[in-house]
Amino acid sequence: MDLVISPEYTPEATVTLFHGDRLALLNQIAEAGARAELVVTSPPYNVGKEYERRTSFEEYKREQERTIEACVGILSPTGSICWQVGHFIEGSGREKEAYPLDLVLYPVFKELGLKLKNRIAWHFGHGLHETFRFSGRHETILWFTRDTPDYTFNLDPVRVPQKYPGKRAFRGPRKGRPSGNPLGKNPSDVWSMPNVKANHPEKTEHPCQFPVGLVERLILALTNEGDLVVDPYVGVGTTAVASYLRNRRSAGADTEQGYLQIARGRLEQAKRGTLPRRPLNKPVYRPTGNEKAAQIPMEWVEGQS
Numbered sequence: 001m002d003l004v005i006s007p008e009y010t011p012e013a014t015v016t017l018f019h020g021d022r023l024a025l026l027n028q029i030a031e032a033g034a035r036a037e038l039v040v041t042s043p044p045y046n047v048g049k050e051y052e053r054r055t056s057f058e059e060y061k062r063e064q065e066r067t068i069e070a071c072v073g074i075l076s077p078t079g080s081i082c083w084q085v086g087h088f089i090e091g092s093g094r095e096k097e098a099y100p101l102d103l104v105l106y107p108v109f110k111e112l113g114l115k116l117k118n119r120i121a122w123h124f125g126h127g128l129h130e131t132f133r134f135s136g137r138h139e140t141i142l143w144f145t146r147d148t149p150d151y152t153f154n155l156d157p158v159r160v161p162q163k164y165p166g167k168r169a170f171r172g173p174r175k176g177r178p179s180g181n182p183l184g185k186n187p188s189d190v191w192s193m194p195n196v197k198a199n200h201p202e203k204t205e206h207p208c209q210f211p212v213g214l215v216e217r218l219i220l221a222l223t224n225e226g227d228l229v230v231d232p233y234v235g236v237g238t239t240a241v242a243s244y245l246r247n248r249r250s251a252g253a254d255t256e257q258g259y260l261q262i263a264r265g266r267l268e269q270a271k272r273g274t275l276p277r278r279p280l281n282k283p284v285y286r287p288t289g290n291e292k293a294a295q296i297p298m299e300w301v302e303g304q305s
């Protein structure tokens with residue numbers, strides 16, 4: 001696919017990087033009569049990141065409702081919406097209270113007539129170490145479709161290697177034959193992928209970007225080549241990059257021009273084949289025990305100091 005980047009939505013652009021509010025972009029797409037096969041996003045969590053104005057939780061919910069309603073308005077009849085969220089945390093120390101944003105937002109989608117297909121748990125290894133509660137190491141992706149059995153779902157492109165491919169059926173007409181699928185197994189609704197922290201090859205200056213592989217799996221499963229993928233909060237363009245790599249068109253908005261410039265640079269690297277990225281389905285690294293950092297410090301060994 002050619003890389004044609006436009007600052008406004010046009011059907012000719014393969015990538016739209018819109019500088020401004022997400023509702024303005026969603027409105028442009030609606031006015032052009034275009035339909036998204038997939039809306040995938042990680043919205044602000046209202047936790048006071050550098051790119052967000054912290055508001056009351058009620059106002060935050062109202063703004064999310066407006067975004068979700070506009071996304072449903074541009075969704076194709078067979079399309080999907082994937083909303084990737086974590087927790088909004090109020091207070092500090094022992095006063096901290098966690099609000100799971102997926103539980104808060106689920107009724108909004110439901111009232112708009114959508115059906116939940118999966119609540120995908122994204123598990124990752126790194127984050128803040130908590131003292132007065134368990135450290136948070138997962139976020140979720142709510143995957144919704146319209147109320148139709150005809151939604152797009154392609155399992156084969158996202159199958160993952162089986163643990164025991166040599167297993168054989170032990171009864172029935174297939175007795176003695178391999179019992180799995182030669183293309184691999186269903187990746188399930190629990191995804192272990194490192195989050196994009198300092199040592200991750202995809203790290204940019206954005207404080208909370210998606211890993212490319214996370215969006216890529218959704219794009220492969222929920223769209224076909226040439227389809228339009230929309231991310232109303234596109235940040236440094238991870239959705240645009242994954243869409244481009246997989247021959248899908250994309251449109252995304254962000255209020256921070258600097259992030260969009262990084263997105264443009266990443267797309268150009270993707271075109272040249274030089275984009276640093278972690279391959280989809282690369283297993284999470286498990287220490288062998290020989291690494292220096294995996295050894296028990298001398299100071300912890302009884303009798304040593």
Ligand SMILES: C[S@@+](CC[C@H](N)C(=O)[O-])C[C@H]1O[C@@H](n2cnc3c(N)ncnc32)[C@H](O)[C@@H]1O
Binds near residue numbers: 206209
């Ligand atoms: C969680 S980040 C998304 C990061 C993105 N998934 C990526 O991989 O780069 C949320 C983004 O929403 C943007 N944002 C905040 N308010 C916005 C608004 N009203 N319209 C569009 N973008 C907005 C922020 O600048 C931020 O980059």
